[in-house]
Amino acid sequence: MKSNKIYLAPMEGVLDPLVRHLLTQINNYDLCITEFLRVTDTLLPKKSFYKICPELQSYGKTSSGTPVRIQLLGQSPIFLALNAYRALELGSHGIDLNCGCPSRFVNGHGGGAVLLKSPETIYQAVLAIASAIKDMPNNQFSVKIRLGWDDSTPTHEIVDAIESAGADMIFVHGRTKEDGYQADKIKWNKIKEIREQTCLQVVANGEIWSLQSAIECMYATGCSDLMIGRGALALPNIANVIKHNEKPMLFEDVIKLLINYFALEKEQDIKKQYHMMRTKQWLRYILIQYPEALELYQDIRSVKSNQTILDRIKQEITF
Numbered sequence: 001m002k003s004n005k006i007y008l009a010p011m012e013g014v015l016d017p018l019v020r021h022l023l024t025q026i027n028n029y030d031l032c033i034t035e036f037l038r039v040t041d042t043l044l045p046k047k048s049f050y051k052i053c054p055e056l057q058s059y060g061k062t063s064s065g066t067p068v069r070i071q072l073l074g075q076s077p078i079f080l081a082l083n084a085y086r087a088l089e090l091g092s093h094g095i096d097l098n099c100g101c102p103s104r105f106v107n108g109h110g111g112g113a114v115l116l117k118s119p120e121t122i123y124q125a126v127l128a129i130a131s132a133i134k135d136m137p138n139n140q141f142s143v144k145i146r147l148g149w150d151d152s153t154p155t156h157e158i159v160d161a162i163e164s165a166g167a168d169m170i171f172v173h174g175r176t177k178e179d180g181y182q183a184d185k186i187k188w189n190k191i192k193e194i195r196e197q198t199c200l201q202v203v204a205n206g207e208i209w210s211l212q213s214a215i216e217c218m219y220a221t222g223c224s225d226l227m228i229g230r231g232a233l234a235l236p237n238i239a240n241v242i243k244h245n246e247k248p249m250l251f252e253d254v255i256k257l258l259i260n261y262f263a264l265e266k267e268q269d270i271k272k273q274y275h276m277m278r279t280k281q282w283l284r285y286i287l288i289q290y291p292e293a294l295e296l297y298q299d300i301r302s303v304k305s306n307q308t309i310l311d312r313i314k315q316e317i318t319f
Contacts, residue, residue, distance in 0.1 A: 005030040006239045007171070007203060009229035010071045010144070012036060012101065014281065017054050018264045022257060023232060024066040026249075027239035032068045033144070033171075036098045038111065039074035043082045049090050060091035060138075067093035071144070073101065073111045075121055077128035084129045085136065094140035095129060097167075099158075102146070102177045113177035116149045116158060123161035130166030144171040144205075147190050150178040155190065159198050169201035170194070171227045181230075183207055188220035195222050203227050209234055209288065214242045233285035251290050255316040258282070262310050276306050279313075 008015065008023060010033040015023075020032050034053045037044065050056055055068045062068060070092040074080050084095045099122055101112030108114075115122050126143060133139040143162050147155050162170055172191045179185035186207045195202040205227035208214050214226060231238050236257055240246040249257075261282075262275050283297045296316060300309045 004224040005203075005226075006243060007225070007227040008032040008066075008232055008239075009171075009205060009227045010035050010096070010098070011229050012103070014233065014278075015229070016278075017052075018261065019233075019278075019282075020055075020062055020066075020068065021064075021264065022261060023236060023239075024062040024064045026237050026257070027232075028243055029066050029239050031093065032062065032066055033096050033142075034068060034070050036071045036073035036101065036106075036111075037083070037087075039072050039076065039079050039083050041076060041079055043079065043086065046086070046090060049087055049092075053092065056091045060093050069094040069096050069140075069142070071096040071098050072129075073098040073106065075110045075115060075125060077124045080125050081128040081132035084141075085132045088133055088136040088138060091138075093138050094142065095133060096142045096144055096171075097125060097129065098144055100144045100146045100171075100173055100177075102180060107177070113146055113149060116146060116154065116177065119154060119157045119161040122158060123165045126162055126165035126167050134166075140169070141167045142169045142171060142203075143167050144173070146173045146175055146177055146179075147187060148176045150176055152176060152187065152190050155194060156197055159194050159200070163198050163200050167200065169203065170198075171203045171205050174204065174206040174221075188217055191221040191223060201225065205229065208238075208242075210238070210248075211241050211245070230285055233282055234288040248289070251292050252316070252318060254286060254290060254293075255313060258313050259310070259317075262306070262313075273304075273306075276304065276309055279309060 008029045012035045037052050053070050060068055070087040099115045106112040174187045174191050175185050191204050202223050203225040204217050204221040204223040208217050209231040237249045286293045300312055303309050
């Protein structure tokens with residue numbers, strides 16, 4: 001089975017505009033989803049949308065032309081609808097609703113995966129958003145879910161709610177909230193059950209780290225469309241590896257990508273700690289595919305100087 005479309009997942013605090021910029025330059029992604037924009041009881045100002053999705057100032061696309069979709073998180077149907085309308089007005093390529101984030105903080109405030117406990121709440125939120133944006137351009141509406149909170153029993157009810165309320169597609173992470181990110185808890189077969197149940201476009205997500213795991217996921221789920229999250233950081237050109245049988249990047253090219261990352265400016269990084277923290281985080285994922293990164297990671301993990309980290313990274317380049 002050949003992959004049809006590949007989507008870059010939303011990963012809060014990880015896959016931000018700078019990383020989207022880099023990864024879409026070296027991959028043929030079909031769409032990126034932003035980190036979530038939290039919605040409570042207000043219509044957010046335009047600056048909030050531009051902050052999380054600066055691509056809105058470039059027709060909602062990354063510098064290489066990949067469309068970007070804003071993800072909303074919340075539980076108020078009215079205000080989710082108002083903010084969805086505004087996002088499309090500003091140029092977002094569709095709307096995604098977060099019903100899968102497992103963060104305790106997010107769940108404790110009524111957002112993300114906690115919505116999986118109440119299919120009715122999901123139905124009302126999806127219905128409000130779908131109604132608000134139905135006559136807007138670029139109004140494709142997706143919902144990102146997990147299989148459930150602590151078991152997958154309600155999954156079919158959740159999917160029915162999403163479909164009947166008017167969404168177009170669902171991204172399904174093949175674990176429950178309680179499963180977290182445990183590799184042995186992935187249930188691709190449950191995604192297959194969802195695909196066979198619904199008329200919605202179903203995109204499989206979870207434990208896709210390589211071409212082989214992508215093929216296994218597609219056959220197990222019956223889905224030709226995939227969403228990549230952590231695997232996109234571990235193997236930076238994974239989308240092209242899967243779609244075009246491209247060879248995995250050489251470690252030296254990964255290092256060059258990290259150096260390019262330091263050259264990108266992060267607005268409002270007053271303490272100049274952004275790249276330092278994110279690079280350490282990124283390297284932990286890179287270690288999954290590139291064990292030769294271990295010494296580099298050990299050398300920089302306690303360093304608190306951007307320049308020192310950058311200088312150490314540059315030492316990995318073979319001249």
